[in-house]
Amino acid sequence: MNKPLDLAGLGIGPFNLSIAALLREVPQLHTAFFDRKPQFNWHPGMMLPGVRLQTSYLKDLVTGVAPWSPNSFLNYLVQKGRFYAFMNADLPAVSRAEFADYMAWVADGLGNLHFGRNIQYVDFDGDLFHIHFREETEPVRARNLCLGTGKTPFIPQSCRPWRGDDCFHNMELTLRQPDVAGQRVTVVGGGQSGAEVVLSLLQGDWGRPESIHWLSRRPNFEPLDETPFTNEYFTPGYVDTFHQLPEAQRLTLVENQKLASDGISPDTLEALYQRLYEHRISGGESPRVVLQPHRSLQALAGPAPFQLDIHNALNGERTSSTADRVILCTGFESRLPDYLSAALRQRLETDDHGHLRLASDFQAQWDGPPGRHLYAVNAGRHSHGIADPQMSLMCWRSARIINHLAGETLFPVTGNVGLVDWNGDDPRVATGDDRQSLLALLKSDF
Secondary structure, eight states: OOSOBSEEEEOOSHHHHHHHHHGGGOTTSOEEEEESSSSOOOOGGGOOTTOBOSSOTTSSSSTTTOTTOTTSHHHHHHHHTOHHHHHHHTOSSOBHHHHHHHHHHHHHTOSSEEESOOEEEEEEOSSOEEEEETTOSSOEEESOEEEOOOOEEOOOGGGGGGOSSSEEEGGGHHHHOOOOTTOEEEEEOOSHHHHHHHHHHHTTBTBOOSEEEEEOSSSSOOBOOOOTTGGGGGSHHHHHHHHTSOHHHHHHHHHHTGGGTSSBOHHHHHHHHHHHHHHHHTTOOSSEEEEEOSEEEEEEEOSSSEEEEEEETTTOOEEEEEESEEEEOOOEEOOOOTTBOHHHHTTBOBOTTSOBOBOTTSBBOBSOOTTOOEEESSOOHHHHOTTTTSSTTHHHHHHHHHHHHHTSOOSOOSSOOOSSOSSSOOTTTTOOSOHHHHHHHHHTTO
């Protein structure tokens, strides 16, 4: 790689994999993607039995902007000989395990991915980025970067001293395979992951615990809002409108739209409630189950058995409980990658909360020279809205980045609008009753 790359992707998760898969259609760009993992692997510690995606399989790595691509989920099914069986199964959603296998299949077929490359640090010489690897003396040079090393698990401050076999984040769960037989288990976090962990505990996937205690700061165990008009938030037109809003308004909207992207799937809630009901009518045999919404963990004293200090936001009371095992379903947090040199970090613009300021095409704002960009994926929740951390618009964002990098429209990213006029500039609004004009407008979309 003596020749400078047009784009170096740092990290190979689903989002950078989407960019790499679309770049198969753009041989004129010299690109490479790097990851310290030995092979593609998507959250292996979270692959609980039976868990499913919260998005459609059509929202894969490429289909939304390049339905002809051989890297589509449908082509994966055909190549694996499962297309008709998949359709006949009429599944409500694709399992995470199958979608992870699909992405690994795509990764195996791409020549621009480089695994086992541990990034030590990245700096900039005034013209090119230099990517230094721990195993090599010569850096890789690139004109542009795409930061895609993902978010880090959020561990509450009081839990950090006790992180280990008895207190860990749920992303490590299936890797640890804990034996919880006869234990008092507390699950912290009331989102989809928390619900999935509680359901697995009830099913005895790691033995039969003595008790299950589920804490959530949310007012209730609330469902994901996946109704049609809410899903309009996950359309290009809304994201473009959202990006143009003042920062304070964007922050308020993100908070108000939480359950559009961070609720529990109704199917999971129904399965969980049914399991709890069956558990009750069976005589309430072990495990004892306690569900406590409106609670927040204030402190954790260890080592195991842990003493938990819990605040009830509904009535203001403080209570305590004991746990032999604590599983943290507390989500993830964004931060600048550690491998960015101090000098490079200082040149990046951030908002008051430390988030990167991203332009419309997902390039970070910085004081570098023209034609040198740092793109970022999964870093724009506060700049591009709640769709950014989700896979719903993954390939659309990838296409925006590639089009901007190439300086031309290589993939379609406009014209595919929803049914809601967010910005007052939908060309199909106020067209009158003229049938021929309406037909002409409709035809122009295809």
